[in-house]
Amino acid sequence: MFLSYFCITFEDSEPLLVKAARGDPVTRPPAWMMRQAGRYMAVYRKLAEKHPSFRERSEKTDLIVEISLQPWEAFRPDGVIIFSDILTPLPAFGVPFDIEEVRGPVIHSPIRDEDALKALHAIDLDKLSFVGDKAAVLGFVGAPWTIATYIVEGGTTRTYTTIKRMCHTSPLVLQKLLNHLTEAITEYIVFQVQSGAHCIQIFDSWGGQLPPNMWERWSKPYIKQIVNAVKKRCPGTPLVLYINGNGGLLERMKDVGVDVIGLDWTVDMADGRSRLGPQLSVQGNVDPAYLFSTLPALTDEIHRVVRCAGPKGHILNLGHGVLVGTPEEAVAHFFDTARSLNYDDIFFSEVNQEPSLIVS
Secondary structure (H helix, E strand, O other): OHHHHHHOOOOOOOOHHHHHHHOOOOOOOOEOOOOOOOOOOHHHHHHHHHOOOHHHHHHOHHHHHHHHHHHHHHHOOOOOEOOOOOOOOHHHHOOOOEEEOOOEEEOOOOOOOHHHHOOOOOOOHHHHOOOHHHOOOEEEEEOHHHHHHHHHHOEOOOOOHHHHHHHHHOHHHHHHHHHHHHHHHHHHHHHHHHOOOOEEEEEOOOHHHOOHHHHHHHOHHHHHHHHHHHHHHOOOOOEEEEOOOOOOOHHHHOOOOOOEEEOOOOOOHHHHHHHHOOOOEEEEEEOHHHHHOOHHHHHHHHHHHHHHHOOOOEEEEEOOOOOOOOOHHHHHHHHHHHHHOOHHHHHHOOOOOOOOOOOO
16 A cells, blocks of 8 residues: 555654644655656666556556655655646546657647537546555646646647637636636545545646736636635645746735645745745745756755745745756755754754855
8 A cells, every 4th residue: 555655654643744834843844856756767767668658657556656656765755746647637527638758748639619618527536546545645736727728739838829819719618628627626636635645736837827917817716716625625635836937926826725835946935935924834946957966066055945944834845846867866865965954953053143154
């Protein structure tokens, strides 16, 4: 059992990451990484040679468990996130897709009009049984706007012109699609929590591609609906919201209702803390490129981020996912450094030290 395997490593019944997400007192920041499992690990690449289909690797239970646990067994992070994809639930509500090696996700029947909407149906959780009771401590979903970009554009895009045009030319169709996604994603989150996930991260990966006023109109209300529904049905489960390129959205994200806001590496952690206020926990935000630097430089940056985040309500992470080609030695050093941290030493033992200095 994946979850029981993982839980035996905790000193008590509640993971450090959950405590930090809620803003409870902890002795150090918990640490995990987005894209924690994947191509940077030699053991993953070896497994991928035997199972070349990403859909198989991300939808077959024994492979999900094995891959999800690869970084746990190698680095002992404070959270294990399920190896999956934000598009995984799409076939369960009527949107089949493929993942091609070069193009990435491909949706052969994009939804751009009223007739295409007829293909949608309520989410069939039986089609997601490969998650089952193997759900990770950290579950995740894509936000409605982000999922809609793939469904409307037919796959990945650099411009988002088709869906942005729909905001003005077919707003009712887009609203219906986003409403359907909101209901399906809500059910998928609850399913993950009931299957054992301690915490859920919502990825609005492409929300930062919208102007702030457009994000307020086309993304934020749907995320709020999800958060409100999940909080009622799973009141003890912390929720994290991450938007890539969220520097211009932080103040607008404050009242979404999540427990934690993830900051990307382009936001100064101290500035992000100040703008979000003390009521919210934060996650991040070491630049993934630091993992290609020297280990002392990585250590210094981790300490800087932790100092800027403060001694409460911080989950240490990268500001984006682990990059392909990242040295495994650097990932190990990241987690070793995180485990060595102690808030008493950093914030309270040297009260006369200038706050701008880095403790290493």
